Amino acid sequence: MYCYDAVDRLIVEERVAQFRDQTLRYLAGELDEDAFKPLRLQNGLYIQRYAPMLRVAIPYGVLSSTQLRKLAEIARKFDRGYGHFTTRQNIQYNWVKVEEVPDILAELATVSMHAIQTSGSCVRNVTTDAFAGVAQDEIVDPRPYCELMRQWSTLHPEFAHLPRKFKVAFNGAKEDRAATPVHDLSFDLYRDEVGEVRLIVKVGGGQGRTPRIASIIKRDLHWSEMLTYTEAVLRAYNRLGRRDNIFKARIKIQVQELGAEAFAAEVESDWAHLRNGPNTLTQDALDRVAQFFIDPPLETWSEPASKTLAIDPNFQAWKKRNLTAHRHGDYAAVTISLKREGIAPGDATDAEMDFIADLADRYSFNEIRVSYHQNLILPHVPRAKLHELFSELDSRGLARANIDMASDIICCPGGDFCSLANAKSIPLSAAIADKLAPIEDEIGAIAINVSGCINACAHHHVGHIGVLGVEKAGEDWYQIMLGGRPDGVGRLGVLTGKSVRQEDVPGVIDRLARHYLDVRNEGESFIAAVERLGTDSFKIILAEEPAAA
Amino acid sequence: MSLVIELDQQGAKVIGQAPERAPLTPPKPANEGHGDVRKKIVPNVKQPTEPTNAEWEGGQYLSMQEWLDGSQEGGAILLQPADDVKKLDGRIGNAALISVDFHRIGDGRGYSHAFLLRKRLNYQGRLRAQGAVTADQVFAMARVGFDSFALRADQSADTALRSLDSFGVPYQGAVVAGTATDRADANFAARVRLLERALVEIAQRHDRPALASSLSAEDMVITDVIARLKLPIDIFTLETGRLNPETLALIPQVKERYGIEIDVRRPDEHAVAAYITAHGKDGFYDSVAARKLCCNIRKVAPLDEALNGRDAWLTGQRRDQAVTRGALPEAERDSERTMQKYNPLAAWAWADVLAYATRFDIPMNALYQRGYVSIGCEPCTKAIRPGEDPRNGRWWWENQGSKECGLHTIQNVTR
Ligand code: HEM
Ligand code: SF4
Ligand code: SF4
Numbered sequence A: 001m002y003c004y005d006a007v008d009r010l011i012v013e014e015r016v017a018q019f020r021d022q023t024l025r026y027l028a029g030e031l032d033e034d035a036f037k038p039l040r041l042q043n044g045l046y047i048q049r050y051a052p053m054l055r056v057a058i059p060y061g062v063l064s065s066t067q068l069r070k071l072a073e074i075a076r077k078f079d080r081g082y083g084h085f086t087t088r089q090n091i092q093y094n095w096v097k098v099e100e101v102p103d104i105l106a107e108l109a110t111v112s113m114h115a116i117q118t119s120g121s122c123v124r125n126v127t128t129d130a131f132a133g134v135a136q137d138e139i140v141d142p143r144p145y146c147e148l149m150r151q152w153s154t155l156h157p158e159f160a161h162l163p164r165k166f167k168v169a170f171n172g173a174k175e176d177r178a179a180t181p182v183h184d185l186s187f188d189l190y191r192d193e194v195g196e197v198r199l200i201v202k203v204g205g206g207q208g209r210t211p212r213i214a215s216i217i218k219r220d221l222h223w224s225e226m227l228t229y230t231e232a233v234l235r236a237y238n239r240l241g242r243r244d245n246i247f248k249a250r251i252k253i254q255v256q257e258l259g260a261e262a263f264a265a266e267v268e269s270d271w272a273h274l275r276n277g278p279n280t281l282t283q284d285a286l287d288r289v290a291q292f293f294i295d296p297p298l299e300t301w302s303e304p305a306s307k308t309l310a311i312d313p314n315f316q317a318w319k320k321r322n323l324t325a326h327r328h329g330d331y332a333a334v335t336i337s338l339k340r341e342g343i344a345p346g347d348a349t350d351a352e353m354d355f356i357a358d359l360a361d362r363y364s365f366n367e368i369r370v371s372y373h374q375n376l377i378l379p380h381v382p383r384a385k386l387h388e389l390f391s392e393l394d395s396r397g398l399a400r401a402n403i404d405m406a407s408d409i410i411c412c413p414g415g416d417f418c419s420l421a422n423a424k425s426i427p428l429s430a431a432i433a434d435k436l437a438p439i440e441d442e443i444g445a446i447a448i449n450v451s452g453c454i455n456a457c458a459h460h461h462v463g464h465i466g467v468l469g470v471e472k473a474g475e476d477w478y479q480i481m482l483g484g485r486p487d488g489v490g491r492l493g494v495l496t497g498k499s500v501r502q503e504d505v506p507g508v509i510d511r512l513a514r515h516y517l518d519v520r521n522e523g524e525s526f527i528a529a530v531e532r533l534g535t536d537s538f539k540i541i542l543a544e545e546p547a548a549a
Numbered sequence B: 001m002s003l004v005i006e007l008d009q010q011g012a013k014v015i016g017q018a019p020e021r022a023p024l025t026p027p028k029p030a031n032e033g034h035g036d037v038r039k040k041i042v043p044n045v046k047q048p049t050e051p052t053n054a055e056w057e058g059g060q061y062l063s064m065q066e067w068l069d070g071s072q073e074g075g076a077i078l079l080q081p082a083d084d085v086k087k088l089d090g091r092i093g094n095a096a097l098i099s100v101d102f103h104r105i106g107d108g109r110g111y112s113h114a115f116l117l118r119k120r121l122n123y124q125g126r127l128r129a130q131g132a133v134t135a136d137q138v139f140a141m142a143r144v145g146f147d148s149f150a151l152r153a154d155q156s157a158d159t160a161l162r163s164l165d166s167f168g169v170p171y172q173g174a175v176v177a178g179t180a181t182d183r184a185d186a187n188f189a190a191r192v193r194l195l196e197r198a199l200v201e202i203a204q205r206h207d208r209p210a211l212a213s214s215l216s217a218e219d220m221v222i223t224d225v226i227a228r229l230k231l232p233i234d235i236f237t238l239e240t241g242r243l244n245p246e247t248l249a250l251i252p253q254v255k256e257r258y259g260i261e262i263d264v265r266r267p268d269e270h271a272v273a274a275y276i277t278a279h280g281k282d283g284f285y286d287s288v289a290a291r292k293l294c295c296n297i298r299k300v301a302p303l304d305e306a307l308n309g310r311d312a313w314l315t316g317q318r319r320d321q322a323v324t325r326g327a328l329p330e331a332e333r334d335s336e337r338t339m340q341k342y343n344p345l346a347a348w349a350w351a352d353v354l355a356y357a358t359r360f361d362i363p364m365n366a367l368y369q370r371g372y373v374s375i376g377c378e379p380c381t382k383a384i385r386p387g388e389d390p391r392n393g394r395w396w397w398e399n400q401g402s403k404e405c406g407l408h409t410i411q412n413v414t415r
Helices: A005-029 A031-040 A065-078 A099-111 A143-153 A223-238 A252-258 A260-272 A283-290 A313-320 A350-363 A383-395 A428-445 A502-519 A527-533 A535-544 B064-069 B109-120 B135-144 B157-163 B180-205 B217-228 B251-256 B271-280 B288-307 B350-360 B364-370
Strands: A045-047 A051-057 A060-064 A082-085 A090-093 A168-171 A185-192 A196-204 A215-222 A323-325 A331-336 A347-349 A367-370 A376-382 A448-451 A465-470 A476-481 B004-008 B011-015 B078-079 B098-102 B127-131 B149-150 B207-214 B232-238 B264-267 B312-314 B332-333 B339-342
Touching: A005 A031, A005 A099, A005 B157, A005 B180, A031 A045, A051 A099, A060 A065, A065 A082, A065 A090, A065 A099, A065 A350, A065 A367, A082 A350, A143 A168, A143 A223, A143 A283, A185 A223, A185 A331, A196 A223, A215 A223, A215 A260, A223 A252, A223 A260, A223 B109, A252 A260, A283 B180, A283 B232, A313 A323, A313 A331, A313 A383, A323 A502, A331 A383, A350 A367, A350 A376, A350 A383, A376 A383, A428 A448, A428 A502, A465 A502, A476 A502, A476 A535, A502 A527, A502 A535, A527 A535, A527 B339, B004 B157, B011 B157, B064 B078, B098 B109, B098 B149, B109 B135, B109 B157, B135 B157, B180 B217, B180 B312, B207 B217, B207 B288, B217 B350, B232 B288, B264 B288, B271 B288
Parallel strands: A168 A185, A448 A465, B078 B098, B098 B127, B127 B149, B207 B232, B207 B312, B232 B264, B312 B339
Antiparallel strands: A045 A051, A051 A090, A060 A367, A082 A090, A082 A347, A185 A196, A196 A215, A323 A331, A331 A376, A367 A376, A465 A476, B004 B011, B004 B149, B332 B339
């Protein structure tokens, strides 16, 4: 895990002091709302439906147990005893007080954490694969590059007032687990013929009201020019991106209107002046951060072939669903599901966070990851200790075996918390999970995403099944999309028909799932069947009966 | 004309009269979230047409187009957010001033204008930001190349000047991308600034904080910061009666250099006399108990007395000084003396101390040049060879574990 040096520490501490001063001036009436708004947003403070919300960055999803304990303490001291993990590897507190935020930030600073640029029109928290450094299909460990990007983009003086928010993601594995095709700027890392790390650069992906898959604008960027190229992209966006209409201000619109080639040409012409410049990365710079992203001292274990364990069906199910293979054969990465019955997806209480931090200390070298799927991961668990860990998790109701299944729904805060929501998403997710429960095992892997409005915080465009809240005459209605996927080249889901009422959504999804069970080939996943047969063949099923079945 | 802050070699200065402070909009209630926020989103933002201020000290501004159409001999250019700055390439001529108009805080195009003017077009003259220029933007504006700020009418010049110092060592450029030396330099600067911040905070938080100085290089570093920033932190030293003349020489040096009178604390004469009678002047060589008693009389008791009535004390201890200090926190509770104890140099390496000494040219004990690393009382301190454990120079006849005296007991960590 990255360890702050004096430079990192000073920046975070001075940021806290700066925000404390700004908040005091705001509360004293010296700073008006207009001037305070961009300042608080760039420190992660939103004004929400019921209370201010604070979003804390978990850079590229890596947490130490000490940091997780601090997040728990903040939930306890400053919030109502829980936090909400998001798809962008952040944590949100929904009940903070404006005047206490500087104190929260000061607490975070003591464990090398911050809320810098977690909202506002700036470069946001950098995200990547939650299994970075662990996954068997990894080509290049993205974490050092993420950390360099985090530092360079933090408080960049030129790019703090972009037309809109700007999200950056990295993928270094064969399977893209970071949803890079729907990011404003993203990088695929690979090794060229001589083993040098190079990047494929993609821009203009996004969701929201105009979803778009990112365009590749460069295929062979040398890693040392990662920051200079990013600078050129950001300058092209900052200068020429649309500012006349907030709905058209994301970079995807600029890339769309200009064409990817013309956009790339603009970037290249600026980059020509920047390459081999002060922001070109030296080997020293890469080595300096890379030294922190090395394997913990993994040992050789042998898995006990216990008969009693083999017949515990719950353990077997959990093992089947919640484990990810580790590069080291004697270890596994364990996903702890935060999708539990009766609890909002991604929520964890302070006691649970403390508990998971303890487990990380005992089973996973003090390390935890936060995933795009809003779950927590213990990245390095010895296989020999899996049953022990399972029993501990089970005793606290944290062993639900549903990773990547129908009840592992990605869901935004929606109408229960978010002031932008058209409709609720949390109770609907619960209803969908309930409805599919009897056939969940049969369905197997499926990604269901539920967003409360077109802002698409739950990435419904790239869910195998995406649900979007739209409001009709004061009631909660939903559109249902089919066939999206965030990985690989990315694909956007297509609408299945007219919007439906809240109470009808679970039934519609149930019919889509049952249709899949009817038509699938041996061993074929939901999304594979949809792609083989086409979304239309599924839509027809829905059209056969009225939606209000 | 509004208030203008200008930066130059000497620093920042304020030009002009503060206008009547515009009445402030009182902050809205913290929770604006009731009702439907979407209705507050105004989708279309009009492109600015009128400049926020059409005049500068020398008359009317010229628009970029007017400038390009004219002679480019004198006068000032006013750039609008949508202007393509690159058109000025090779045509800046002798502009007296370029001003960039900010119509809204959230429109960041002007920052890229400034970057391009400075770095691409190599413009060296005055570069002003005007319009929606608030105190909180000034720091970032200065970093992209602005050196003149016409503040929005409701902004305070004091706040703007203060905010210019918001960050000591920001990221980007060599700090992130450069060599190991670049980062080491940045880290040194950051470490000094962290120390300054820590001492300022201690001074603010406590009524009567004091530095217990051993006149070591570490304590000279802290003394230097206290003096430079004129902080209300007292400094005392424990004159055991057995210190080297080189050590004692620092007391007048500090006075001369900083005008600071170090409070010199001496042990109780009767106790010292009794010790000498019982154990001999150098009785501490005979046993740990005798050494501890001597330390007790000559250091611990005077220290307790010096700290009496205070609410915090500071030391120059560092983690890598001794096995006993490996977990030294920067702030701890001295529960025996019921006050806060700070070790602001805890994370410093000896190399940092030396770098500080060179950079700020602070008074240093002459013994360092003779191989001493840790300097205490004359009979109990000796030089060490290069590379040897620093503690071998103190109470070398004892074993490592006992080499603390009760002054720095291990305390509960508070952070
Ligand atoms: C007999 C008990 C001791 C007393 C009363 C005592 C007292 C002090 C005092 C007042 C200081 C000044 C604080 C400062 O640096 O700001 C100091 C510094 C220091 N002490 Fe001690 N100390 C004792 C034992 C030790 C021991 C056992 C060691 C090493 C094993 C040690 C090593 C140091 C070092 C390295 C410094 C930093 C400055 C220097 O080297 O002179 N001290 N001590
Ligand atoms: S998708 Fe809409 S409702 Fe959900 S959190 Fe985002 S903005 Fe709020
Ligand atoms: S260091 Fe030596 S001389 Fe000084 S007080 Fe301790 S025992 Fe006595």
